[in-house]
Amino acid sequence: xxxxxxxxxxxxxxxxxxxxxxxxxxxxxxxxxxxxxxxxxxxxxxxxxxxxxxxxxxxxxxxxxxxxxxxxxxxxxxxxxxxxxxxxxxxxxxxxxxxxxxxxxxxxxxxxxxxxxxxxxxxxxxxxxxxxxxxxxxxxxxxxxxxxxxxxxxxxxxxxxxxxxxxxxxxxxxxxxxxxxxxxxxxxxxxxxxxxxxxxxxxxxxxxxxxxxxxxxxxxxxxxxxxxxxxxxxxxxxxxxxxxxxxxxxxxxxxxxxxxxxxxxxxxxxxxxxxxxxxxxxxxxxxxxxxxxxxxxxx
Numbered sequence: 001x002x003x004x005x006x007x008x009x010x011x012x013x014x015x016x017x018x019x020x021x022x023x024x025x026x027x028x029x030x031x032x033x034x035x036x037x038x039x040x041x042x043x044x045x046x047x048x049x050x051x052x053x054x055x056x057x058x059x060x061x062x063x064x065x066x067x068x069x070x071x072x073x074x075x076x077x078x079x080x081x082x083x084x085x086x087x088x089x090x091x092x093x094x095x096x097x098x099x100x101x102x103x104x105x106x107x108x109x110x111x112x113x114x115x116x117x118x119x120x121x122x123x124x125x126x127x128x129x130x131x132x133x134x135x136x137x138x139x140x141x142x143x144x145x146x147x148x149x150x151x152x153x154x155x156x157x158x159x160x161x162x163x164x165x166x167x168x169x170x171x172x173x174x175x176x177x178x179x180x181x182x183x184x185x186x187x188x189x190x191x192x193x194x195x196x197x198x199x200x201x202x203x204x205x206x207x208x209x210x211x212x213x214x215x216x217x218x219x220x221x222x223x224x225x226x227x228x229x230x231x232x233x234x235x236x237x238x239x240x241x242x243x244x245x246x247x248x249x250x251x252x253x254x255x256x257x258x259x260x261x262x263x264x265x266x267x268x269x270x271x272x273x274x275x276x277x278x279x280x281x282x283x284x285x286x287x288x289x290x291x292x293x294x295x296x297x298x299x
Contacts, residue, residue, distance in 0.1 A: 026052040030079040032090050033063050034272050035136040038282035040083055042171045043149045043164055046280045050160050059274040063090045081156045086110030089133040112148040115141050118202055134271055138203040139179040143172050178284050182291040192298045196245040200271040213239040232258050243297035245269045267297030
């Protein structure tokens with residue numbers, strides 16, 4: 001009996017060791033933000049992927065102001081491939097990525113052939129060449145990104161190249177079907193103006209023909225003063241907007257204070273999909289959630 005138990009334990013140990021070795025040898029692929037992670041995760045094969053797909057920025061962190069921790073640097077140094085949108089969005093990564101080894105690949109998705117680029121709207125331009133890098137909010141750009149991701153993963157892991165290409169084509173079919181549904185859903189709302197606190201939705205509202213009336217500035221870290229409240233209320237009246245969208249970082253109570261006495265509806269949009277669980281449909285869910293928010297607030 002003791003001998004049988006010993007053999008059983010040795011077999012279990014062997015299986016456990018093999019699993020640990022397999023996990024340790026999976027090539028590491030790093031994505032910067034949730035929308036990129038969503039596309040990479042789906043193309044890589046989800047939870048059954050032969051790759052270890054990891055998101056660099058935690059949900060809720062701003063890609064504009066993030067500070068890398070030592071653990072983040074180690075992750076980047078161990079990555080076989082790093083996917084990001086572009087320098088204008090994840091600017092904090094410029095120097096760290098420049099110091100990676102020649103064997104590591106950095107894929108800047110904004111540079112993929114076929115991406116539809118838009119200049120930042122007037123009130124959010126830093127200079128005459130500022131670009132709106134919320135590229136993923138146009139489904140056509142997400143399709144281009146998916147193909148670029150499949151190509152990069154295939155080069156990094158040639159043994160599974162066919163799988164990545166097949167996964168990308170399935171994802172693209174899903175994106176295209178969702179895009180067609182959203183076009184129908186939002187078409188009746190094209191003439192209804194909306195305002196936002198953060199002009200992140202140009203790629204989405206341009207693609208679907210929605211009427212962006214303007215952005216109002218608001219510091220999320222402090223309550224607005226009386227003069228600022230008055231200015232924002234004036235913008236709301238002047239633009240005759242039907243809806244004002246906030247993002248999750250803005251407290252609902254603060255926003256309600258700004259719109260008291262007006263007829264404007266309040267909605268919420270999250271361009272990063274921070275609260276969405278990660279699965280093969282996360283990007284699709286991000287699009288549908290945004291479309292539903294626009295419909296509910298503008299209807």
